[in-house]
Amino acid sequence: xxxxxxxxxxxxxxxxxxxxxxxxxxxxxxxxxxxxxxxxxxxxxxxxxxxxxxxxxxxxxxxxxxxxxxxxxxxxxxxxxxxxxxxxxxxxxxxxxxxxxxxxxxxxxxxxxxxxxxxxxxxxxxxxxxxxxxxxxxxxxxxxxxxxxxxxxxxxxxxxxxxxxxxxxxxxxxxxxxxxxxxxxxxxxxxxxxxxxxxxxxxxxxxxxxxxxxxxxxxxxxxxxxxxxxxxxxxxxxxxxxxxxxxxxxxxxxxxxxxxxxxxxxxxxxxxxxxxxxxxxxxxxxxxxxxxxxxxxxxxxxxxxxxxxxxxxxxxxxxxxxxxxxxxxxxxxxxxxxxxxxxxxxxxxxxxxxxxxxxxxxxxxxxxxxxxxxxxxxxxxxxxxxxxxxxxxxxxxxxxxxxxxxxxxxxxxxxxxxxxx
Numbered sequence: 001x002x003x004x005x006x007x008x009x010x011x012x013x014x015x016x017x018x019x020x021x022x023x024x025x026x027x028x029x030x031x032x033x034x035x036x037x038x039x040x041x042x043x044x045x046x047x048x049x050x051x052x053x054x055x056x057x058x059x060x061x062x063x064x065x066x067x068x069x070x071x072x073x074x075x076x077x078x079x080x081x082x083x084x085x086x087x088x089x090x091x092x093x094x095x096x097x098x099x100x101x102x103x104x105x106x107x108x109x110x111x112x113x114x115x116x117x118x119x120x121x122x123x124x125x126x127x128x129x130x131x132x133x134x135x136x137x138x139x140x141x142x143x144x145x146x147x148x149x150x151x152x153x154x155x156x157x158x159x160x161x162x163x164x165x166x167x168x169x170x171x172x173x174x175x176x177x178x179x180x181x182x183x184x185x186x187x188x189x190x191x192x193x194x195x196x197x198x199x200x201x202x203x204x205x206x207x208x209x210x211x212x213x214x215x216x217x218x219x220x221x222x223x224x225x226x227x228x229x230x231x232x233x234x235x236x237x238x239x240x241x242x243x244x245x246x247x248x249x250x251x252x253x254x255x256x257x258x259x260x261x262x263x264x265x266x267x268x269x270x271x272x273x274x275x276x277x278x279x280x281x282x283x284x285x286x287x288x289x290x291x292x293x294x295x296x297x298x299x300x301x302x303x304x305x306x307x308x309x310x311x312x313x314x315x316x317x318x319x320x321x322x323x324x325x326x327x328x329x330x331x332x333x334x335x336x337x338x339x340x341x342x343x344x345x346x347x348x349x350x351x352x353x354x355x356x357x358x359x360x361x362x363x364x365x366x367x368x369x370x371x372x373x374x375x376x377x378x379x380x381x382x383x384x385x386x387x388x389x390x391x392x393x394x395x396x397x398x399x400x401x402x403x404x405x406x407x408x409x410x411x412x413x414x415x416x417x418x419x420x421x
Contacts, residue, residue, distance in 0.1 A: 018168065019405050022161040023144070024106060026052075027153040032101040033094035033188045040197060041070035041094070041187035049093045049157075053185050056164065060171045062183075069197045070187035075204060076170060077180060080420050084179025087419055088205030089166070089412055090372055090383070091159030091212060092189030098280075098394040099151040106152060109143040119148030119396065127397060134215065134391060142402040152398040154390030158405050159211030160185060162388060166412040178416045180204065186372055192228065192333040194372040200381045207347045208383040209415065210373040216404045217360045218387035221348050222338035223367035223374045224275065224296040225303040229310055229330040231257065233317075237287040250289035253321060254282070258291060260313040265306075273298045273366055275306060298336055298366055334370050337377035344382040351386055354414035358407050386411060 029049040034042040041047060050072050057064035057074045064074035070093075078084060095101035109117055114136060117127040125148040129135045146152045163183060170176055182205040186194045189212075213220055235250030261277045263269070270276045275297025282291050295310065297303035307330060317326040341348065352362040367374075373383030389404030391397075 019161050019165045019409060020108075020142075020144075020402055022164055023154075023157060023400075023405065026157040026160055027104050027106060030102040030104075031094045031153075031187075032097060033191045035097055035191040040193065042191060042193070043094075046070055046094050046187040050185060050187065053093070053160065053164070057167065057183070060168060062167060062171065064183075071198055072183075072185040073203055074167075074183040075180060076167070076178070076183075078178065079174065080177040080179060084420055085206040086180035086182055086204055087416060088182035088184060088203060088208030088381070088383075089163045090184040090186065090208055090210045090376070091163055091388070092156045092186045092194050092372060093160065094187050094190050094194075095151060095153045095157075096155065096190040096394040099396060100149070101151055101153055104150045104153060105147040107145045107147055109145060112138055112141055112143050114139040117143070117145055117399075119146060121147030121149040122396075125396070127399065132392065132397070137215075138401045138403075143399050144402060145399040146396050148396050151393075151395055152390070152400065154388065154398055154400040155393040156189070156212045156388060158390050158400050158408075159388040162211050162405055162409040162412060165406075165409040166416075169409075169413060170416075176413070176417075177420045179420055181416060182208070184208075189372050192226070192370070195375045195379070198372075198376065198379070200376065200379050203381070205381060207344065208373070208376065208381050209347075209351065209412075210371045210376075210383055210385045211388050211408060211412070212371045212373070213367075213385045213387040214389075214393070215363075215391060216387055216389060216401070216407060217355060217363040219348065219351050219355070219362045219364050219384065220367040220371075221341040221364075221384040222298065222336055223334070223370050223385075224298055225300055225336050226333040226370055227295045227303075227307055227330055228333055229293040229295060229307075229328060231291045231293070231314060232327045232329070233257070233284065233289040233291070234325055234327070235287050235289065237285070247286070248321060248325070249286050251284050251286065253317060253325060254284065254289045254291045257313055257317050257326060260316065261310070271368075275299070275302055277306065277310070294333075295330075296368075300336070334374045335378060337374040337383070340377035341382045341384055347382060348384055350415055350418045351384060351411070353418055354411045357414045358410050360407060360411070
Protein backbone atom coordinates (compact mmCIF):
# COMPACT_ATOMS: atom_id res chain seq x y z
CA UNK A 1 0.00 0.00 0.00
CA UNK A 2 2.86 2.39 0.79
CA UNK A 3 4.19 2.02 -2.75
CA UNK A 4 0.76 2.52 -4.29
CA UNK A 5 0.07 5.73 -2.38
CA UNK A 6 3.53 7.10 -3.10
CA UNK A 7 3.07 6.37 -6.80
CA UNK A 8 -0.40 7.94 -6.81
CA UNK A 9 0.89 11.23 -5.44
CA UNK A 10 4.07 11.28 -7.47
CA UNK A 11 2.83 13.38 -10.38
CA UNK A 12 5.61 15.71 -9.38
CA UNK A 13 5.33 18.45 -11.96
CA UNK A 14 1.61 19.06 -11.50
CA UNK A 15 1.68 18.89 -7.70
CA UNK A 16 4.63 21.25 -7.49
CA UNK A 17 2.89 23.76 -9.74
CA UNK A 18 -0.13 23.70 -7.45
CA UNK A 19 2.04 24.29 -4.38
CA UNK A 20 3.93 27.09 -6.10
CA UNK A 21 0.72 28.80 -7.19
CA UNK A 22 -0.69 28.58 -3.69
CA UNK A 23 2.50 29.75 -2.04
CA UNK A 24 2.86 32.79 -4.30
CA UNK A 25 -0.77 33.70 -3.70
CA UNK A 26 -0.34 33.47 0.07
CA UNK A 27 2.93 35.43 0.34
CA UNK A 28 1.32 38.24 -1.67
CA UNK A 29 -0.88 38.98 1.38
CA UNK A 30 0.78 41.08 4.09
CA UNK A 31 0.13 39.33 7.41
CA UNK A 32 2.83 40.78 9.68
CA UNK A 33 1.77 40.48 13.32
CA UNK A 34 2.15 43.39 15.75
CA UNK A 35 3.76 42.80 19.17
CA UNK A 36 2.61 46.24 20.35
CA UNK A 37 -1.06 45.40 19.85
CA UNK A 38 -3.24 43.84 22.54
CA UNK A 39 -5.95 42.66 20.14
CA UNK A 40 -6.28 39.18 18.64
CA UNK A 41 -5.38 38.88 15.92
CA UNK A 42 -2.83 41.57 16.65
CA UNK A 43 -3.18 43.06 13.15
CA UNK A 44 -6.48 43.11 11.24
CA UNK A 45 -4.62 42.46 7.98
CA UNK A 46 -3.88 38.91 9.14
CA UNK A 47 -7.56 38.18 8.61
CA UNK A 48 -7.20 38.81 4.87
CA UNK A 49 -5.28 35.56 4.45
CA UNK A 50 -7.24 33.66 7.08
CA UNK A 51 -10.51 34.49 5.31
CA UNK A 52 -8.95 33.40 2.02
CA UNK A 53 -7.97 30.06 3.53
CA UNK A 54 -11.43 29.46 4.99
CA UNK A 55 -13.01 30.26 1.64
CA UNK A 56 -10.62 27.99 -0.27
CA UNK A 57 -11.39 25.11 2.08
CA UNK A 58 -15.13 25.64 1.69
CA UNK A 59 -14.72 25.82 -2.09
CA UNK A 60 -13.03 22.38 -1.95
CA UNK A 61 -16.05 21.01 -0.10
CA UNK A 62 -14.44 21.00 3.34
CA UNK A 63 -16.38 22.30 6.34
CA UNK A 64 -14.39 25.26 7.67
CA UNK A 65 -14.90 28.16 10.08
CA UNK A 66 -13.09 31.38 11.01
CA UNK A 67 -13.76 32.64 14.52
CA UNK A 68 -13.47 36.08 16.10
CA UNK A 69 -9.89 35.39 17.24
CA UNK A 70 -8.60 34.55 13.77
CA UNK A 71 -8.54 30.75 14.03
CA UNK A 72 -9.44 28.80 10.91
CA UNK A 73 -10.57 25.27 11.79
CA UNK A 74 -11.66 22.62 9.29
CA UNK A 75 -12.44 18.92 9.39
CA UNK A 76 -12.43 16.15 6.81
CA UNK A 77 -14.52 13.25 8.19
CA UNK A 78 -13.11 9.72 8.31
CA UNK A 79 -13.79 7.41 5.36
CA UNK A 80 -12.02 4.28 6.56
CA UNK A 81 -14.80 2.73 8.65
CA UNK A 82 -12.68 1.92 11.69
CA UNK A 83 -11.52 3.55 14.89
CA UNK A 84 -8.65 5.86 13.91
CA UNK A 85 -7.49 8.78 16.09
CA UNK A 86 -8.24 12.23 14.67
CA UNK A 87 -5.03 13.85 13.41
CA UNK A 88 -4.46 17.59 13.08
CA UNK A 89 -2.16 19.67 10.88
CA UNK A 90 -1.49 23.28 11.84
CA UNK A 91 0.38 26.27 10.38
CA UNK A 92 0.44 29.97 11.19
CA UNK A 93 -0.57 32.77 8.86
CA UNK A 94 1.39 35.70 10.31
CA UNK A 95 4.91 36.74 9.39
CA UNK A 96 7.55 38.05 11.77
CA UNK A 97 7.81 41.70 12.82
CA UNK A 98 11.59 41.51 12.16
CA UNK A 99 11.28 42.52 8.50
CA UNK A 100 8.62 43.87 6.18
CA UNK A 101 6.05 41.42 4.86
CA UNK A 102 4.43 43.92 2.49
CA UNK A 103 4.76 43.99 -1.29
CA UNK A 104 6.85 40.81 -1.43
CA UNK A 105 8.43 40.21 -4.83
CA UNK A 106 9.57 36.56 -4.93
CA UNK A 107 12.28 35.41 -7.30
CA UNK A 108 11.93 31.93 -8.80
CA UNK A 109 15.28 30.34 -9.61
CA UNK A 110 14.76 27.23 -11.74
CA UNK A 111 17.46 24.56 -12.04
CA UNK A 112 19.69 26.34 -9.51
CA UNK A 113 23.32 26.11 -10.64
CA UNK A 114 24.99 26.39 -7.23
CA UNK A 115 26.23 29.95 -7.66
CA UNK A 116 25.38 33.28 -6.09
CA UNK A 117 21.78 34.41 -6.42
CA UNK A 118 21.42 38.19 -6.90
CA UNK A 119 18.55 39.66 -4.89
CA UNK A 120 17.58 42.15 -7.52
CA UNK A 121 15.69 44.60 -5.35
CA UNK A 122 18.93 45.69 -3.66
CA UNK A 123 21.91 46.25 -5.98
CA UNK A 124 24.93 44.22 -4.89
CA UNK A 125 23.00 42.00 -2.48
CA UNK A 126 23.00 38.26 -3.10
CA UNK A 127 22.56 34.86 -1.51
CA UNK A 128 26.08 33.47 -1.42
CA UNK A 129 26.99 29.79 -0.95
CA UNK A 130 30.11 30.99 0.90
CA UNK A 131 27.80 32.46 3.57
CA UNK A 132 24.98 29.92 3.32
CA UNK A 133 26.69 26.62 2.40
CA UNK A 134 23.43 24.64 2.63
CA UNK A 135 22.56 26.15 -0.78
CA UNK A 136 24.82 23.48 -2.26
CA UNK A 137 22.24 20.83 -1.31
CA UNK A 138 19.75 22.33 -3.74
CA UNK A 139 21.68 22.33 -7.01
CA UNK A 140 19.32 21.50 -9.86
CA UNK A 141 16.23 22.38 -7.82
CA UNK A 142 13.85 25.35 -7.98
CA UNK A 143 14.43 27.96 -5.29
CA UNK A 144 12.06 30.74 -4.28
CA UNK A 145 13.91 33.72 -2.79
CA UNK A 146 13.16 37.31 -1.83
CA UNK A 147 14.26 40.27 -3.93
CA UNK A 148 16.21 41.56 -0.92
CA UNK A 149 13.71 44.21 0.20
CA UNK A 150 11.43 42.04 2.41
CA UNK A 151 11.23 38.66 4.03
CA UNK A 152 9.66 35.89 1.95
CA UNK A 153 7.02 34.49 4.30
CA UNK A 154 7.89 30.80 3.92
CA UNK A 155 7.60 30.89 7.71
CA UNK A 156 4.90 29.73 7.68
CA UNK A 157 3.09 30.18 4.38
CA UNK A 158 5.10 27.24 3.02
CA UNK A 159 3.46 25.15 5.74
CA UNK A 160 0.04 26.49 4.81
CA UNK A 161 0.56 25.70 1.12
CA UNK A 162 1.73 22.18 1.97
CA UNK A 163 -1.32 21.47 4.14
CA UNK A 164 -3.73 22.94 1.58
CA UNK A 165 -2.12 20.90 -1.19
CA UNK A 166 -2.61 17.73 0.88
CA UNK A 167 -6.24 18.68 1.53
CA UNK A 168 -6.81 19.11 -2.20
CA UNK A 169 -5.32 15.67 -2.87
CA UNK A 170 -7.58 14.04 -0.28
CA UNK A 171 -10.68 15.77 -1.65
CA UNK A 172 -9.83 14.75 -5.22
CA UNK A 173 -9.00 11.13 -4.29
CA UNK A 174 -11.89 9.64 -2.29
CA UNK A 175 -10.19 6.24 -2.47
CA UNK A 176 -7.45 7.57 -0.15
CA UNK A 177 -8.35 6.08 3.25
CA UNK A 178 -8.07 8.25 6.33
CA UNK A 179 -9.50 8.92 9.77
CA UNK A 180 -10.81 12.31 10.84
CA UNK A 181 -8.42 15.03 9.66
CA UNK A 182 -8.40 18.41 11.44
CA UNK A 183 -6.87 21.49 9.84
CA UNK A 184 -5.92 24.64 11.77
CA UNK A 185 -4.48 27.98 10.73
CA UNK A 186 -3.55 30.52 13.41
CA UNK A 187 -2.56 34.19 13.73
CA UNK A 188 0.14 35.77 15.91
CA UNK A 189 2.49 32.79 16.28
CA UNK A 190 5.49 35.02 15.62
CA UNK A 191 4.73 37.17 18.66
CA UNK A 192 4.15 34.21 20.98
CA UNK A 193 0.37 34.43 21.12
CA UNK A 194 -0.61 32.00 18.37
CA UNK A 195 -2.83 29.67 20.40
CA UNK A 196 -3.70 31.73 23.47
CA UNK A 197 -7.41 31.35 22.71
CA UNK A 198 -7.27 28.19 20.60
CA UNK A 199 -10.10 25.79 21.53
CA UNK A 200 -8.44 22.36 21.54
CA UNK A 201 -11.71 20.57 22.23
CA UNK A 202 -13.42 22.31 19.31
CA UNK A 203 -10.46 21.49 17.04
CA UNK A 204 -11.11 17.83 17.75
CA UNK A 205 -7.73 16.19 17.12
CA UNK A 206 -6.13 13.65 19.45
CA UNK A 207 -2.66 14.35 18.04
CA UNK A 208 -1.39 17.08 15.74
CA UNK A 209 1.64 18.27 13.81
CA UNK A 210 2.75 21.81 13.05
CA UNK A 211 4.29 22.32 9.60
CA UNK A 212 6.60 25.06 10.81
CA UNK A 213 10.12 23.65 10.69
CA UNK A 214 13.08 24.48 8.50
CA UNK A 215 15.05 22.38 6.04
CA UNK A 216 14.02 19.05 4.55
CA UNK A 217 13.83 16.25 7.13
CA UNK A 218 13.61 18.33 10.28
CA UNK A 219 11.49 16.75 13.01
CA UNK A 220 11.27 18.38 16.41
CA UNK A 221 9.51 17.60 19.66
CA UNK A 222 11.46 19.75 22.10
CA UNK A 223 11.90 23.50 22.09
CA UNK A 224 13.08 26.41 24.18
CA UNK A 225 11.48 27.59 27.36
CA UNK A 226 10.85 31.21 26.49
CA UNK A 227 10.30 34.62 28.03
CA UNK A 228 10.16 38.16 26.72
CA UNK A 229 11.68 41.04 28.66
CA UNK A 230 11.30 44.77 28.20
CA UNK A 231 13.54 47.12 30.19
CA UNK A 232 12.57 50.78 30.34
CA UNK A 233 15.32 53.17 31.36
CA UNK A 234 14.40 56.52 32.89
CA UNK A 235 17.16 59.05 32.36
CA UNK A 236 17.44 62.77 33.11
CA UNK A 237 17.96 65.22 30.29
CA UNK A 238 19.81 68.43 31.07
CA UNK A 239 21.32 70.91 28.61
CA UNK A 240 24.75 69.45 27.77
CA UNK A 241 26.41 72.76 28.59
CA UNK A 242 25.38 72.43 32.24
CA UNK A 243 25.03 68.65 32.47
CA UNK A 244 27.94 67.80 34.75
CA UNK A 245 26.76 65.82 37.75
CA UNK A 246 23.12 66.11 36.64
CA UNK A 247 22.49 64.33 33.33
CA UNK A 248 21.57 60.66 33.25
CA UNK A 249 21.73 59.46 29.64
CA UNK A 250 19.12 56.67 29.32
CA UNK A 251 20.75 55.34 26.16
CA UNK A 252 24.15 54.93 27.82
CA UNK A 253 22.64 53.44 30.98
CA UNK A 254 20.77 50.89 28.85
CA UNK A 255 23.97 50.07 26.99
CA UNK A 256 25.71 49.56 30.32
CA UNK A 257 22.98 47.18 31.43
CA UNK A 258 23.26 45.27 28.16
CA UNK A 259 27.02 44.95 28.67
CA UNK A 260 26.35 43.08 31.94
CA UNK A 261 24.75 40.19 30.01
CA UNK A 262 27.19 37.43 28.97
CA UNK A 263 28.47 37.96 25.44
CA UNK A 264 28.88 34.21 24.83
CA UNK A 265 25.15 33.74 25.50
CA UNK A 266 23.98 35.67 22.45
CA UNK A 267 22.27 33.82 19.56
CA UNK A 268 25.24 34.33 17.22
CA UNK A 269 27.48 32.38 19.60
CA UNK A 270 25.16 29.51 20.54
CA UNK A 271 23.80 26.32 18.97
CA UNK A 272 22.04 23.06 19.80
CA UNK A 273 20.76 23.10 23.37
CA UNK A 274 22.57 26.31 24.33
CA UNK A 275 20.27 29.13 25.44
CA UNK A 276 20.66 32.86 24.98
CA UNK A 277 19.73 36.45 25.74
CA UNK A 278 18.77 38.24 22.52
CA UNK A 279 18.41 42.00 22.23
CA UNK A 280 15.71 42.31 19.57
CA UNK A 281 14.99 46.04 19.58
CA UNK A 282 16.11 49.36 21.04
CA UNK A 283 14.64 52.82 20.90
CA UNK A 284 15.38 55.85 22.98
CA UNK A 285 16.67 59.32 23.71
CA UNK A 286 18.61 60.79 26.58
CA UNK A 287 15.44 61.06 28.69
CA UNK A 288 14.05 57.56 28.16
CA UNK A 289 15.09 54.36 26.41
CA UNK A 290 13.56 50.92 25.93
CA UNK A 291 15.50 47.69 25.40
CA UNK A 292 13.54 44.55 24.42
CA UNK A 293 14.91 41.02 24.81
CA UNK A 294 13.93 37.42 24.39
CA UNK A 295 15.32 34.83 26.82
CA UNK A 296 15.62 31.18 25.77
CA UNK A 297 16.85 27.88 27.18
CA UNK A 298 15.86 24.23 26.74
CA UNK A 299 16.80 23.39 30.33
CA UNK A 300 14.24 24.67 32.85
CA UNK A 301 16.81 25.32 35.59
CA UNK A 302 19.04 27.31 33.23
CA UNK A 303 15.98 29.18 31.94
CA UNK A 304 15.09 30.27 35.46
CA UNK A 305 18.72 31.23 36.09
CA UNK A 306 18.71 33.47 33.02
CA UNK A 307 15.57 35.26 34.14
CA UNK A 308 17.04 35.76 37.62
CA UNK A 309 20.31 37.04 36.14
CA UNK A 310 18.49 39.69 34.12
CA UNK A 311 16.69 40.81 37.28
CA UNK A 312 20.06 41.12 39.05
CA UNK A 313 21.37 43.31 36.21
CA UNK A 314 18.35 45.60 36.62
CA UNK A 315 18.88 45.68 40.39
CA UNK A 316 22.53 46.66 39.87
CA UNK A 317 21.57 49.58 37.62
CA UNK A 318 18.98 50.79 40.12
CA UNK A 319 21.51 50.56 42.96
CA UNK A 320 24.03 52.58 40.92
CA UNK A 321 21.77 55.25 39.39
CA UNK A 322 18.80 55.36 41.77
CA UNK A 323 15.69 53.29 42.32
CA UNK A 324 13.31 53.46 39.38
CA UNK A 325 16.03 54.03 36.78
CA UNK A 326 15.42 50.61 35.23
CA UNK A 327 12.00 48.97 35.15
CA UNK A 328 11.80 45.31 34.05
CA UNK A 329 8.67 43.78 32.56
CA UNK A 330 9.29 40.06 32.01
CA UNK A 331 6.62 37.73 30.63
CA UNK A 332 6.70 33.98 30.14
CA UNK A 333 5.91 32.91 26.55
CA UNK A 334 6.05 29.09 26.32
CA UNK A 335 7.61 25.94 27.80
CA UNK A 336 9.59 23.04 26.35
CA UNK A 337 7.02 20.57 24.97
CA UNK A 338 9.25 17.49 25.29
CA UNK A 339 7.68 16.22 28.51
CA UNK A 340 4.22 16.46 26.95
CA UNK A 341 5.12 14.75 23.65
CA UNK A 342 7.50 12.02 24.81
CA UNK A 343 4.74 9.90 26.47
CA UNK A 344 3.17 9.72 22.98
CA UNK A 345 6.40 9.00 21.15
CA UNK A 346 4.61 6.89 18.53
CA UNK A 347 3.52 10.14 16.86
CA UNK A 348 7.19 11.06 16.40
CA UNK A 349 7.91 7.57 15.06
CA UNK A 350 5.07 7.87 12.53
CA UNK A 351 6.48 11.17 11.29
CA UNK A 352 9.90 9.52 10.91
CA UNK A 353 8.37 6.64 8.96
CA UNK A 354 6.38 9.08 6.79
CA UNK A 355 9.61 10.83 5.83
CA UNK A 356 11.45 7.59 5.14
CA UNK A 357 8.63 6.59 2.76
CA UNK A 358 9.67 9.60 0.65
CA UNK A 359 13.38 8.82 0.83
CA UNK A 360 13.96 11.56 3.42
CA UNK A 361 16.39 10.99 6.28
CA UNK A 362 14.67 12.35 9.43
CA UNK A 363 16.74 14.90 11.34
CA UNK A 364 15.49 14.92 14.93
CA UNK A 365 16.77 18.02 16.70
CA UNK A 366 15.70 20.58 19.32
CA UNK A 367 13.86 23.63 18.02
CA UNK A 368 15.93 26.73 18.60
CA UNK A 369 12.72 28.68 18.83
CA UNK A 370 9.10 27.81 19.42
CA UNK A 371 5.96 26.80 17.58
CA UNK A 372 2.25 26.83 18.27
CA UNK A 373 2.77 23.13 18.98
CA UNK A 374 4.69 23.89 22.16
CA UNK A 375 1.73 25.59 23.83
CA UNK A 376 -0.76 23.17 22.28
CA UNK A 377 1.14 20.25 23.79
CA UNK A 378 0.62 21.78 27.24
CA UNK A 379 -3.06 22.33 26.38
CA UNK A 380 -3.57 18.59 25.92
CA UNK A 381 -2.78 18.24 22.20
CA UNK A 382 0.63 16.56 21.70
CA UNK A 383 2.07 18.35 18.69
CA UNK A 384 5.55 17.74 17.21
CA UNK A 385 6.91 20.00 14.48
CA UNK A 386 7.71 18.95 10.89
CA UNK A 387 9.85 20.69 8.29
CA UNK A 388 8.21 23.20 5.96
CA UNK A 389 11.41 23.47 3.91
CA UNK A 390 12.53 27.07 4.29
CA UNK A 391 15.83 28.64 5.31
CA UNK A 392 16.93 31.96 6.86
CA UNK A 393 13.51 32.83 8.27
CA UNK A 394 12.56 36.36 9.36
CA UNK A 395 14.81 38.25 6.96
CA UNK A 396 15.70 39.22 3.41
CA UNK A 397 17.89 36.14 2.93
CA UNK A 398 14.93 33.79 3.34
CA UNK A 399 14.35 31.15 0.66
CA UNK A 400 12.55 27.84 0.18
CA UNK A 401 13.21 24.99 -2.29
CA UNK A 402 10.05 24.03 -4.16
CA UNK A 403 10.94 20.33 -4.00
CA UNK A 404 11.07 20.48 -0.18
CA UNK A 405 7.57 21.93 -0.09
CA UNK A 406 6.30 19.20 -2.39
CA UNK A 407 7.86 16.51 -0.20
CA UNK A 408 6.40 18.03 2.96
CA UNK A 409 2.93 17.74 1.46
CA UNK A 410 3.57 14.07 0.69
CA UNK A 411 4.77 13.51 4.27
CA UNK A 412 1.41 14.82 5.51
CA UNK A 413 -0.39 12.25 3.37
CA UNK A 414 1.94 9.49 4.53
CA UNK A 415 1.28 10.33 8.20
CA UNK A 416 -2.46 10.16 7.56
CA UNK A 417 -2.02 6.82 5.80
CA UNK A 418 0.07 5.37 8.63
CA UNK A 419 -2.56 6.26 11.23
CA UNK A 420 -5.30 4.78 9.02
CA UNK A 421 -3.38 1.51 8.75
